[in-house]
Amino acid sequence: MQEAIQEILKKNQLSVTGSRVKILELFLDQPGALAHGDIERKTGEKFDRVTVYRTLQVFLNKGIIHSIPTADNSVLYALCKDDCGEGHHHDNHVHFVCDKCGNTVCLDEVTVPAIRLPRGYKFSQVQVVINGKCKDCTRE
Amino acid sequence: MQEAIQEILKKNQLSVTGSRVKILELFLDQPGALAHGDIERKTGEKFDRVTVYRTLQVFLNKGIIHSIPTADNSVLYALCKDDCGEGHHHDNHVHFVCDKCGNTVCLDEVTVPAIRLPRGYKFSQVQVVINGKCKDCTRE
DNA sequence: TTTATTTTGCAACAAAGTTGCATCTGTGTA
DNA sequence: TACACAGATGCAACTTTGTTGCAAAATAAA
Numbered sequence: 001m002q003e004a005i006q007e008i009l010k011k012n013q014l015s016v017t018g019s020r021v022k023i024l025e026l027f028l029d030q031p032g033a034l035a036h037g038d039i040e041r042k043t044g045e046k047f048d049r050v051t052v053y054r055t056l057q058v059f060l061n062k063g064i065i066h067s068i069p070t071a072d073n074s075v076l077y078a079l080c081k082d083d084c085g086e087g088h089h090h091d092n093h094v095h096f097v098c099d100k101c102g103n104t105v106c107l108d109e110v111t112v113p114a115i116r117l118p119r120g121y122k123f124s125q126v127q128v129v130i131n132g133k134c135k136d137c138t139r140e
Numbered sequence: 141m142q143e144a145i146q147e148i149l150k151k152n153q154l155s156v157t158g159s160r161v162k163i164l165e166l167f168l169d170q171p172g173a174l175a176h177g178d179i180e181r182k183t184g185e186k187f188d189r190v191t192v193y194r195t196l197q198v199f200l201n202k203g204i205i206h207s208i209p210t211a212d213n214s215v216l217y218a219l220c221k222d223d224c225g226e227g228h229h230h231d232n233h234v235h236f237v238c239d240k241c242g243n244t245v246c247l248d249e250v251t252v253p254a255i256r257l258p259r260g261y262k263f264s265q266v267q268v269v270i271n272g273k274c275k276d277c278t279r280e
Numbered sequence: 281t282t283t284a285t286t287t288t289g290c291a292a293c294a295a296a297g298t299t300g301c302a303t304c305t306g307t308g309t310a
Numbered sequence: 311t312a313c314a315c316a317g318a319t320g321c322a323a324c325t326t327t328g329t330t331g332c333a334a335a336a337t338a339a340a
Contacts, residue, residue, distance in 0.1 A: 050298080
């Protein structure tokens with residue numbers, strides 16, 4: 001785990017600091033997305049609020065994480081896959097928000113279907129956010 | 141225009157008040173979506189900030205407008221079509237955000253394709269937000 | 281016109297996000 | 311290992327965004 005974190009930071013020419021390591025740990029520890037508030041709460045005693053903001057901003061710029069738009073307009077962040085680079089995102093995968101447990105996950109295995117745009121429109125990025133019940137919550 | 145506004149409000153059993161009329165005018169005046177900030181700026185001298193919040197909230201509840209999640213996590217609102225009712229949205233159309241001019245429009249003519257979810261997942265709502273260049277901005 | 285019900289504005293507050301600056305820490309170099 | 315420098319952090323102050331309670335005003339119905 002620690003090696004993976006070091007590698008991510010090195011690859012992006014970022015120095016290895018407490019807050020960066022801790023925040024990456026949080027992302028690696030669980031499969032879903034994290035709200036800014038979640039991160040702040042889980043690191044609040046160790047790092048300043050401002051540091052969390054700045055760290056997430058750096059991760060966003062470097063393409064280590066991406067933000068997820070949700071129907072209730074809260075801000076979520078999730079780890080990007082390996083093929084994301086600076087200013088160059090491959091995050092046109094599907095995001096799934098469970099209405100029951102509230103978890104948000106990236107469904108990497110689901111590909112976004114081609115969408116036919118009207119004449120004159122050119123797309124650069126397609127974000128799909130699906131609300132519903134996740135596989136854990138449909139069992140009950 | 142004024143008749144259309146009256147009709148919308150009456151149909152939803154809302155009293156016709158200054159702020160509601162004004163805000164509906166803003167939506168009817170232009171084809172795209174509006175950020176809360178836009179609305180506040182354009183009505184700021186006439187209505188209190190709080191009133192704008194509450195009016196939008198009422199419109200949301202009644203299904204007169206819907207909110208659009210965007211990649212930068214700003215809050216946008218757009219008018220719903222006629223077949224939206226209270227607690228019952230038919231807004232599974234595609235939203236298009238132009239990276240050049242910043243406008244956001246609803247592409248009602250583009251239908252959201254069916255997406256095959258992994259086993260166990262059930263969807264209730266699908267939001268698609270496409271970033272790119274709109275038809276006005278590709279011409280240049 | 282009168283009355284009951286809603287809506288609005290105000291004030292105060294809470295939460296979310298930003299900025300400048302001094303201090304501290306990590307990294308590369310000697 | 312020690313040093314110096316660039317970059318990261320914490321703090322304080324601030325701005326923006328969103329919320330709540332209550333009294334005053336506006337609306338709709340009788």
